[in-house]
Amino acid sequence: MVFVMSGALTSLKPELRPQASLYGVADELSGAFFATLMGMENQYFASAVPEAQKGFHFSGLSLKLATSINLEDPRSFLGRELPGFEHFDTKIILAGEGTDYTNMPMESPPPSEVIQDEKKKQIWLSWTSSMMIRRKSLPKNLTGQQENEKLCTFTTHIIRNHIYHF
Template sequence: MPISKFKYYFQFIYTTILGVILVFILISGATTSFVSQKFSSDYIRGALEKVDAANLYSQLFNFENHYFPKEGSTISLSNLFFQVATNIRLDDTRTLLGRELPQLSFYHTKIIVAEEGTTIAQLPYESTPSDEILKNPKEADEEKITDDTSKTDDNNTHQSSTDKRVLIYQTHNLESYLPLLKNAQNPNDAISADERVNVVSLGSKLTSLLQKDGIGVQHDKTNMNQKLLDRKWKYTASYSASSEVVEAAISENKDLTYLIDIHRDSARKAETTSTINGKSYAKVVFVVGKGYEGYEKNQAFAKKLHKELAAKYPGISRGVFEKSQDSGNGIYNQNYSDKAILLEVGGVDNNQEELNRTIDAFADVFSEVYWEENGATEQ
């Protein structure tokens, strides 16, 4: 065989093998990419939620029959397919930057209902405390603790378990407020194990107020942080610890329907404080997870509470925010009930008076909503 023909066959075989290898690499890469997107129904729904279905169908029919009328504005199918394939919206840089820069992931929080002044720049967020501060939390400043705080009683001694329909607990129980702590100035230092100055105190006060209105409440004061330390779990596992508490409570009392998880935002005072009738209040935030089936019912309940609060105490609520697993836990134990809320009360700079006024206001509105929903059978 002539050398020239041998070279030809060799190059042909070499090119063919190289082509086959390249095809396998491309298929492998594409498969890995698409599988990693986890095309769940929730994922597809999120990508298509802003698409006008009627407009899309009319546009597809028009492609086949130009006499078929198109409705609305033209939809870019290439942009739509690109978003479904990559989960990146070309008109929203958060979808790219939030994945490339982990510190920006909380910007994936979606604003469902926003009060005046609430924008993407004022999204609620909870910073992760250092291991050092979690092991050595700050002490309370005795001079800043009011009598109202120390006298709060939520022992539930006069109620049977079957009377209780509200469960109050605190997943991040050490979250506290700088004005109530000794030697605490840095926002990351707003951590205390003292139940008189952390969010447990707000749970106790809310419990007492709701009980006075005839509502049966179970207040769980489990030290979630201590459970994490004992098990050598990371702070990010807090909801795994609190889910055990919620599940146990519900298994013991099937009547527990209203679940309230109280938190504190990490934002500063300008964003977390409002003046109502000349008095200063700590603002609240409703956070709804969407990482479970049926989250829409909890979202509707949060929107209802927000609406009633905003009507009676204008400016006290920053709004309702939705978080997927891209921007947080994504569930927040709200899968246990269709009336479960995560309530953030104030920020690191709010003082005891502001917090107390806000809990008074929330208890007032929550009681009205509760008896509106249950008054016919319980009163």
Template sequence: MTGILVNIYRKMLSGFIILVCTICFFLVAGFISSSNISFFKFKVNGDIGADVFLRIISYENPLIGHALTGSNADLPILSTGFKLLTNVEMNDIRSLIRSEIPGFMAFDSNFLIADEGVDFTDIPIESAPPMEVLLQERNMAANELKELNSGKIYSGSSPTEKSVFIYHTHSWESYLPLLGLEGAENENEAVDGKTNITIVGELLGKELEKRGIGASVDKTNIGQELDKKGWMTHKSYEISRSLVQSAMAGNEKLDYFIDLHRDSVRKDSTTATINNEPYARLVFVIGEENKNFQKNLKFANELHKILNKDYPGISKGVLPKKGIGVDGIYNQDLHANTLVVEVGGVDNNMKELKNTIEALADAISQIYWKAEEVNG
């Protein structure tokens, strides 16, 4: 009798577990089907994990299957399985070594639009030192501060209507000469919580205002904000995203969003002499995984063409980025006229930066006033 009761109990327990698992499965499937597919941005062994996951779910929920289009719709079973098991892509020989050679993945992308002579060695490299290093604050080197304050100082009134929002996701990025470290071998020394890329943002804001364009410059210390939350530097785009969203909510007239960065490659790649004047070279970075990619690309391409027409060689080109190890969106899904702009590299000095910012302001103003004529 006891044995019969035990068997009944086991069957009831098994049935209960199956029922709970079934309910959980359909709850998850229902949540996914009612959510935006783009929410699932996680990756497994590369950039196909979400595709595989959604494809599996689609067998139970047809709504998911209808949402999968293009390359997501039909995954080649052999190559997909091989990549999941080995992280090697059958149609890309670079995947055999990209994980084995330090720094190789930094070059795992190509310029979509490039100036003459630009190659993979000119691709911007992102790097971030430990939090305690990027939080330090130092004054600008005396000779660089003198250069910053030299020349005619704009004293005109600022436009009351702000159309451009300038911000800095990696606000700690600085330049070796500005910190009195010109020629230092370690590029990771070019970081600071005070003397950094935000100075370049202020320069761009002033140059735009000279041209009658209102600009709002955000100088939030992103390093401090990350430290408060206990986050690592890879979460910096979450901080800057909130800044952009707040700016948009507070001013519907904002129509251009410029995220200024500094490259980590060295001087021979980031400096150009144009009409006997030194310039820090620019790179426009576009996240391929954002819904506004084509519009962002159009904006970046316009700037690239104008700049290299007026200042030949100042712009290296337009670099699209996606996949493992990169953000792939860069907050560019928030607006069509949103860009990440790499302004020079760790070795550029204030003279080179000032010249380049004037050139960039010229190019932005041409696009801005042309659009105003069309809209007006």
């Protein structure tokens, strides 16, 4: 029974494991909260926490853990309701002077020229590989001129098909 339970727990997706939810809870809590908890056991830790951060509101903490709504961040009210909004759910860890959510850098897609070049490279690679396959599949008893005629016909067919894909 122990082996079955351990096998079932290790085969779960990482999101469904109990540790994942504990990591999520620990991620939501601040360092001052942990220092306050440790300060309840050992007064030396309590002396390291600034007075402004010593108290915590259990109601706000329970709301934050139960619903993932942060009362200090209005984006969390609609964060999971609007499609695509989770991409903008970032956390500023170390902000420079004047840095806030409005001037955060956003990753832009590559220029269209780069995408077109990559597409042409892929077409060229598929064309050359199909030519190699075609050359191998030709009958061995063809003369050089017959082989060239068949390859030219095949090449024309491939080029026409690939031009329409642009």
